[in-house]
Amino acid sequence: MNKPIIALDFSSKQQVEDFLSKFDEPLFVKVGMELFYQEGPELVRSIKKMGHQIFLDLKLHDIPNTVEAAMRGLAKLGVDLTNVHAAGGFDMMQAAKRGLAGSDTKLIAVTQLTSTDENQMHEDQLIYVSLEESVLHYAKQAKRAGLDGVVCSVLEASGIKDACGEEFLKVTPGIRLADGVADDQKRVATPAKARVQGSTHIVVGRAITKSPDPAESYRQIKNEWSGQ
Numbered sequence: 001m002n003k004p005i006i007a008l009d010f011s012s013k014q015q016v017e018d019f020l021s022k023f024d025e026p027l028f029v030k031v032g033m034e035l036f037y038q039e040g041p042e043l044v045r046s047i048k049k050m051g052h053q054i055f056l057d058l059k060l061h062d063i064p065n066t067v068e069a070a071m072r073g074l075a076k077l078g079v080d081l082t083n084v085h086a087a088g089g090f091d092m093m094q095a096a097k098r099g100l101a102g103s104d105t106k107l108i109a110v111t112q113l114t115s116t117d118e119n120q121m122h123e124d125q126l127i128y129v130s131l132e133e134s135v136l137h138y139a140k141q142a143k144r145a146g147l148d149g150v151v152c153s154v155l156e157a158s159g160i161k162d163a164c165g166e167e168f169l170k171v172t173p174g175i176r177l178a179d180g181v182a183d184d185q186k187r188v189a190t191p192a193k194a195r196v197q198g199s200t201h202i203v204v205g206r207a208i209t210k211s212p213d214p215a216e217s218y219r220q221i222k223n224e225w226s227g228q
């Protein structure tokens with residue numbers, strides 16, 4: 001069972017260090033735009049040196065040539081997982097994969113953000129299929145382009161498992177405990193539901209980082225995720 005991925009949605013190195021000091025075990029953490037744009041590659045290297053696994057969540061979305069070159073740079077950081085937006089297209093996903101050639105970094109594609117619901121998808125993106133169909137389409141495209149998996153919500157994980165296989169990564173944010181508030185997320189589920197539906201990884205931010213006792217909340221989520 002993969003460790004829950006903790007989203008380090010902080011704005012400074014100091015905040016990250018304070019947060020990580022509450023844990024006495026190696027973690028799987030996510031560095032996203034907020035942190036990376038302020039602290040850069042140096043912080044990624046330092047988290048790596050502490051022995052933690054890293055998902056670098058920068059969601060690249062640009063022309064294939066630019067994404068391939070950017071991925072060549074990210075490959076040198078030695079992170080475990082990174083991503084692009086599937087909406088960038090099949091050629092862009094293939095280019096991203098080429099950029100990572102020779103590294104052990106796994107590549108996944110964001111399908112529909114977990115903050116999007118079907119109405120918004122219709123109105124904002126003018127995509128007039130069901131949300132499940134859109135997510136499944138992106139997942140199949142990502143698989144065909146040679147990617148290792150996708151970011152989706154728990155609600156689509158089982159359909160993707162059937163279509164793309166058990167090994168294909170289903171990395172699912174939008175995780176909340178049963179009594180948690182959704183905040184800006186639209187497609188949410190508990191860690192237990194994620195396990196049952198076939199998520200391979202769960203991503204958890206505020207339920208841990210904003211908790212009065214982050215280590216205890218992490219323990220609770222990890223236990224529920226692993227079925228203990």
Ligand SMILES: O=c1ccn([C@@H]2O[C@H](COP(=O)(O)O)[C@@H](O)[C@H]2O)c(=O)[nH]1
Nearest residue numbers: 007032112113114173174203204205206
């Ligand atoms: O579709 C997506 C893709 C990425 N995320 C990221 O995951 C975390 C979730 O944070 P919570 O506080 O647990 O809601 C956050 O860093 C997002 O950028 C996502 O939520 N949905």
